[in-house]
Amino acid sequence: MAGGPTTPELIAAVAEAGGLGMIGSGYLDAAATREEIARVRAATDAPFGVNVFLVDRADSDAALAADPGALARYAEALTPVAERLGITLAEDPEFSDFDQEATLAALVADPVAVVSFTFGIPDPDTVRALQAAGTAVVVTVATVDDARRAVAAGADWLSVQSAEAGGHRSTTTIGETPDGATTVEL
Structure with a gap:
């Protein structure tokens, strides 16, 4: 998860029990x-x-430019839930990439055993830098094209996610249409 129920204590307990x-x-x-x-x-x-999370801002910006009303429609759909929860939606929301470059630099400087990527495929230089620091690199893929690009970038292994995953699914481009392929088909 991207936070929430995942705590350092839980991560340590999983690691101590032999999990990752x-x-x-x-x-x-x-x-x-x-x-x-x-x-x-x-x-x-x-x-x-x-x-x-490896988010491509250029892709997001291009998708919003192609459909300028998309964000307003999304906000409109969220308004009833926000009102019920007493939350005010931002008029002009700010987007952040949480300084991915700084996070990646920190992971190279102070390596962990594994770095996995979701919602994007790291460039080969990033993969090589992590691997040179002793880190195994995992890339989440949801299409055959994603898998080919991740292998070409040098990923140590792939985390293959299909439509069977339930909930949201990792995509590498905003406009990507899910193909419905099963894990075995991928």
Whole structure:
């Protein structure tokens, strides 16, 4: 998860039990990610990892430019829920990439066992830098094209996610239409 129920204590407990505990850094900046890593390290010597949301702002900006009313329609759909919860939606929301470059630099400088990527495919230089630091690189893929691009970038392994995953599905472009392929088909 990108935070919430995932805590350093839970990650350490999973790692101590032989699993691969993962810090969900999707909504964390580099400083908060470093802090989470330090808290997990204080609780265990077992290997653990960090998941990074790799959002392509150019893709998001292009999608919004192609359909300028999309954000307004989304806000309109959310308004009843926001009102019920007593939340005011921002008139002009700010978007943030949480300084992905700083987070990646922190992960190279203070490596963990595994870094996984979701919602995007890292460039080969990023993959090589993480691997040179001793980190295994995992890329979540949801299409055959994603898988080919992740392998070409040098990923150590793929996390294949199909329509069977339920909930949201990792996509690498905003406009991507889910293909409905099963995990085996991918």
